[in-house]
Amino acid sequence: MVELKKSGMLRGSLSAEEQISLISGFNDLKLALEGAIFVQECVPENLELKLKIFADLDSYINDSAIISSSTSCLSPRKMFNGLKHVKNCIVAHPVNPPYYVPLVELVPHPKTDAVTVEKTYSLMKKIGQSPVKLLKETDGFVLNRLQYAVVSEAWRLVQDGVISPRDVDIVMSEGLGMRYAFLGPLETAHLNAEGFKSYCERYGESIERVLATFGPIPTFSGEVAEKIDQAFTEDLTDKPNQLQARREWRDACLSRLAKLKQEMKKN
């Protein structure tokens, strides 16, 4: 709870009994679980480690508590299969940095109770997050499938010498990202024509033609990775802690965008 408060994840107010226990170490497990109704696991993306944590939680947790994993894309089936409390288990995948980006993907195990999904959904809303419900698991869930589609095409465009790493990022930040900060890709398309069906009539053939040119899955290493890394490092080398400074600038932007989005929701 304290760690979550410090991280700013608890935007909303939780009543005393709605304790969230952030489990990141075995030593406080039993204490942290007393009376806990919701446990958010946040250990590194390592299936073996998570399985150990869930096995321990499964033996301590009370029957009404929810066990939730922050995993980016590990399968709920692989993580929760065989647990006594599997019906109380769910993935609640946050987005970096979670204290400014409110999306949380709720991904059930096939045996997750509907009540578990609804309780997790309402708790996430209560603490100011924006949860979405996946109706079934898929590798990478939704955020990372969309993110990796964009990252892989950005990689290919740089690899094929079409555009520089910095300019492909400007295409997103000064182009698509301006709209995607407020509208998703489907509603953006819907508004770009006289509705989504009209968009398909107008642009469907072109979209299919362009998609047919998409290259193979890149191997994320080697000289292209080097070129991209260099592009985002070159003009910051004289700045100490340049990555952290850039993250702080990112967070300042996200904080102001979050405020603007809140204001726009009121209009």
Ligand SMILES: NC(=O)C1=CN([C@@H]2O[C@H](COP(=O)(O)OP(=O)(O)OC[C@H]3O[C@@H](n4cnc5c(N)ncnc54)[C@H](O)[C@@H]3O)[C@@H](O)[C@H]2O)C=CC1
């Ligand atoms: N970092 C991010 O932006 C995001 C991370 N995630 C997911 O959240 C989970 C955690 O990721 P990060 O916060 O980046 O990891 P991290 O490495 O920054 O933090 C992991 C936490 O687990 C603790 N820990 C490490 N080994 C442990 C062990 N053997 N037993 C108990 N606790 C241990 C560490 O002390 C630390 O507090 C991963 O599953 C990741 O995929 C999901 C979305 C975004």
Ligand SMILES: O=C(O)[C@@H](O)C(=O)[C@H](O)[C@@H](O)CO
């Ligand atoms: O913000 C993100 O991208 C996260 O939600 C993640 O899932 C991971 O950090 C991911 O990007 C790494 O694959």
